[in-house]
Amino acid sequence: MSRKLLVGYLVAAAILAVSPFMMDAYELDVLNSVGLYALLALSLNLILGDAGLFNMGHAAFYAVGAYTAAILNTRFEIPILWALPICGLAAALFAALVARPVIHLRGDYLLIVTIGMGEIVRIALVNDVFGLTGGANGIFGIARPEIFGHRVKTPVDFFVLIWGAVAVTVFLFHRLEQSRFGRALNYLREDPVAAEGSGVNTARYKLVAFALGAGWAGMAGAIYAGKMRTISPESFNFWESVVLFLIVILGGAGSIPGVLLGSFLVVALPEMFRGFATARMLVFGLVMMVMMVVRREGLLPIRTVRFRTKDVKRAEAAPKDVKGAEVAR
């Protein structure tokens, strides 16, 4: 990670750290929404930004996680945060299952398939599949999450929980970026034929990217369920998938800071300009159009290299020949 980026994160973290003291409950709640969308958009970024797979049904994975949490909590009284890994796993498994037969599709074809998948999930939830999802009304009476005996209930509590999760996600995803796995996703996006020809099992990595992104969205869904205490199919409609897609593209596909900024702009800005009533969506739509014309790479297209520069510097300082023996300079 470059120093600039690190400073950027520290500044953002500092601003966030003081915001609970400066903001009222409503503003803080908006910020919590931003955090949830950031979690979701970061998970979609793995699929869409890093691996280049057009997934316009991400809300479905979010829904699977949220519903898993709600069902486990209301029927089996498992605390939300304990259910978190199960929710992630459920969403990941679901994604692997539905993506398996369609993952070979490219670009626009995959996009259409994932839209269909998102809709099927929503409609299945409305129709109360297995008698578990409560139909159009959804599930209510979900218990609030608890951390070490402390019940998470005020906006400040949720602020800490959600933004804590965002921080952990950003940290882990940055590490993931600079690894063999992160690179494999990039090769996939750049040129799948060349990736396969270089020895990358492209089909497997596509699937893993999908499952991991979905799993993360599933965990975000569990947190959402704990926050709202009531979930219904309408929280996971097509528009949610579109907004997430938008955040990633607008912020800068494949760029973690870009996605964070995108979440803030797409979620918080319309709230800030609520005073302008209907005009705000008009401006919002216009901004999107202008953005795609003048700045297609996104707002913050920070491309972090997928290796540690330290490693390269070390290798270049002590050059070796291809058999691994030291070479004299």
Next chain:
Amino acid sequence: MSTILEVRNATKHFGGLTAVSDVSFDVPEGSIVGLIGPNGAGKTTTFNLITGNYKADLGTIRFQGKELVGMRTHKIVQLGIARTFQNIRLFQQLTAVENVLAGRHCRTKGGLLGAMLRTPGARREEEAAVERAISELAFVNLGDRSLELAKNLAYGQQRRLEIARALATDPKLVILDEPAGGMNEQETDDLVELIWKIQERGVTVLLIEHDMSLVMRVCEQIVVLEYGERIAAGSPSEVQNDPKVIEAYLGTEEV
């Protein structure tokens, strides 16, 4: 010399077109073999059959005794066959070192957890992979361009970067599809040197090339294709004097 690659009766149809018809040839281990022929003779298709990009309709392709037909490309790379592409397929938006690291992928194991937790094992593997990538860049004479984006490299450099990526997979056989395409004379001379250096490493080389001076200089054996069929095979001098080859390249003499 033992045979490393054995192509027998390989045939590939695309609809009504027979791109490769009953082609057989051997590649001896440690040699440099050239595959030549006029445009559309089926050279690249033959390469694609070997690397698993296409599946042969008929025939067998054996690499060190293992049947390749029906195997997925990345598995074939893992077995030890690496390739470059006729129309350069680099990861254009990525740095040179990242491109070469792609080749290291199949020789490393690091997974999700190792990356997230950055375990000592994962760190060591990563360092070794980068080290090797830098060495490969130096090997193809791109040692000073490691952090340059692939798209910013000159054409000849891009071709060499592709070779470095292929070599990073620890191949036993490397398949070069028109490595001198678009190169000037100086670059071609450097390429000849590079191909010999690859052979010195104990890697067998199979190449397609239109530049006859290069082919005749480096190849120990040549296979000639025309209209998807093998019309000749042998040493450069044998092939050069083969009437069928002369006919294919120059046409028949009016009598």
